[in-house]
Amino acid sequence: MQKPIPIKNPTPHKNYTVDIANINKIPIVSKLLNIICQNTGMGFAAIARVTEDKWIACASKDQISFGIKPGDELPVETTICSQVRQQDQPVFIDNVATNTTYAKHPIPEMYGFLSYISVPLYKKDGSFFGTICAIDKKAAKIDTEEIRGMFQLYAELLGFHLEVIEEKDKAEAKLTEEKHIAELREQFIGILGHDLKNPIATTRMSAEILMKFSKEDIVKRNAALIKSTSIRMEGLIDNLLDFARGRLGEGIKLRKTKDFKKLENTLEQVINEVKTTTPDQEIKSNIEIKNPVNCDPDRIAQLCANLLGNAVTHGSPGKPIELRAACINGEFRLEITNKGIKIPKQVREKLFEPFYRLEGDEPQKGLGLGLYIASQIALAHEGNINVTSTDKETVFSFVMPTHN
Secondary structure, three states: OOOOOOOEOOOOOHHHHHHHHHHHHOOOHHHHHHHHHHHHOOOEEEEEEEOOOOEEEEEEEEOOOOOOOOOOEEOHHHOHHHHHHHHOOOEEEOOHHHOOOOOOOHHHHHHOOOEEEEEEEEOOOOOEEEEEEEEEOOOOOOOOHHHHHHHHHHHHHHHHHHHHHHHHHHHHHHHHHHHHHHHHHHHHHHHHHHHHHHHHHHHHHHHHHHHHHOOOHHHHHHHHHHHHHHHHHHHHHHHHHHHHHHHOOOOOOOOOEOOHHHHHHHHHHHHHHHHHHOOOOOEEEEEEOOOOOOEOHHHHHHHHHHHHHHHHHHOOOOOOEEEEEEEEOOEEEEEEEEOOOOOOHHHHOOOOOOOOOOOOOOOOOOOOOHHHHHHHHHHHOOOEEEEEEOOOOEEEEEEEEOOO
C-alpha cells in the first residue's frame, strides 16, 4: 500500500462492542471469510459495522497485510461502504484503473486497492447493519453473476444468524432479569412472612395481656384497638403472601384433614375475631358441620375471613350479617349474606380480580386482594364462589365437594 491507512483504535462504544461480539458468535464467520478470499482471489475480506458516522471492523481475514483487525475503526467518510449504506447498492470493482466511476476516485488511491467489493448487510427486521467487503491491491475478475449471488447469499445468511443471536441475547437478558425479580420476590415474601408477621404477633399478644390484666378502662379500650388492628394487618400480610406465592407459581398450599370439628371451631374463631374488630356489627351464625370435609381448615377460615371482611365493609350499617355453614348432599356450603347495596353485574364480573376494589365516595380499605385470594382458595379445594345480589341482599356462596 502506498499510504498508511488512517486507522483509529478507540475503545468501541458499548453498542458497537456488542455488535462485534455478535458477529464473532456466528460460527461460520471465519470459514465464510476464507471462502470469500478463495473464490474471489482477493487477499482481504471483512464484515464491518457501518453507521452514519462509524466504520468498525467486526471480523476480518487479512492475507495481504492490509492492516485492519476486528475493533479497528476507519473514518467513515473515507470508505466506499458509506456510499453503499446511503445508496443501498452493492459495489463490485474488477479494476479501479479501468472503472469509469472510480478511476480517479480519491478513496481507492488512499487505500491503494485495485479490486473491491462491498455488499450491504441487513438484519432480518430490515435495519442496516453494515457491509461484507473484500479488497486487493491487484485487479480481480469479481463483477460476475456468480460472485454477486454468492455475496447476496452470505449477506442473507449473516442477517439470519444476527437475528438468532440477538434474540438469544434478549432471551438470556430477560431470563436474568426474571431471576433477579424472583429473588426480590422471595426476599419480599421473607420480609412479609418473618420480619413483619413476628412483630405483629408480638403486638397482638401484648395487647391481649393488657386487656386481660389491666384494670383501667382506657387501657383496655386501646389494647382492644391495637389487637383488632394487628388482626387486620395479619390478614393483609397473609393475602399479600398468597398473592406473591401465586405469582411465583407456587399456588395455594393446602394441608387437608377430615376433622370437621376443627373446621367448625376455626370458623367460630374467625367470627369471634371479626366481632372483636367490628364490635358494632351484628353477625348471626349457623354452623352445623356433621360430616367429614376433606379440606384445609385454616385456608377455609382465611376464605371465610375475607368474605366476612367484605360483607362488613360493604354491608348496610345497623343490619346484621348472616353466616351459614353446612354439609348438604356431598357438598360443603358456606354462605355469607349482607344487606348492602345491589352489586351491578359488570362489577360482579370483576370482583375476584386482584387489586380490584369497589368505587365509592370514601377510599376503600385494604389492597383489593381479599376476594381474589378467597377465589384461589376455593379453586384449590376444587370449589367455587358464586355471588348473587339484589336490592335486598348480597350473598357470597362457597361450595366444594366434601370428598376431593
